[in-house]
Amino acid sequence: MGYCVATPDTSAYEDWLEAAWWPSLKEELRDFSAQTIEDENVLTHIRSVSRTPIRVTQPYPAHLHINLLPEMQNGGHGSSLLAHQLRALMMSGIKGVHLGVNQHNEKVVAFYAKFGFVEIDRTPSILMAKRLTE
Ligand SMILES: CC(C)(COP(=O)(O)OP(=O)(O)OC[C@H]1O[C@@H](n2cnc3c(N)ncnc32)[C@H](O)[C@@H]1OP(=O)(O)O)[C@@H](O)C(=O)NCCC(=O)NCCS
Secondary structure: OEEEEEEOOHHHHHHHHHHHHHHHHHHHOOOOOOOOHHHHHHHHHHHOOOOOOHHHHOOOOEEEEEEEOHHHOOOOHHHHHHHHHHHHHHHOOOOEEEEEEOHHHHHHHHHHHOOOOEEEEEOOOEEEEEEOOO
């Protein structure tokens, strides 16, 4: 029905991706041709992965994603999931968290703003972040 996943340490996670995930995935998709614009976007991302800059990971080391199926949206479940995830990160002593919002989904910025996330960059995708400890 949906998920809210996070890594507490984006840099370490990206190290692992580079060592154990991207090479085999790139090889698997080497001859794959995209049929839709969505596939094309995902393929472009996989084939030219870039790391999250240290100016983001230093103050906001954690990274999260949240998505609910349409029939589960607008019922408070996203708020519960996000609150639970933020509490878990905070209890682990993580000092900050960031996330990305697609520019075509800008309305969702209001959802994150309710939880204290602020926009820190636009590239043009929107980068939002929140401090978890002083
Ligand atoms: C964004 C999402 C996680 C929010 O979860 P949700 O369960 O639908 O949201 P809630 O019912 O907890 O809503 C909490 C508040 O945020 C607002 N909100 C939720 N989704 C919103 C959206 N897409 N745009 C603007 N406001 C939104 C609600 O209106 C509500 O405001 P209120 O407290 O003033 O009534 C969920 O709608 C979702 O998965 N959407 C599709 C995928 C997506 O956009 N994921 C985020 C990618 S960055």
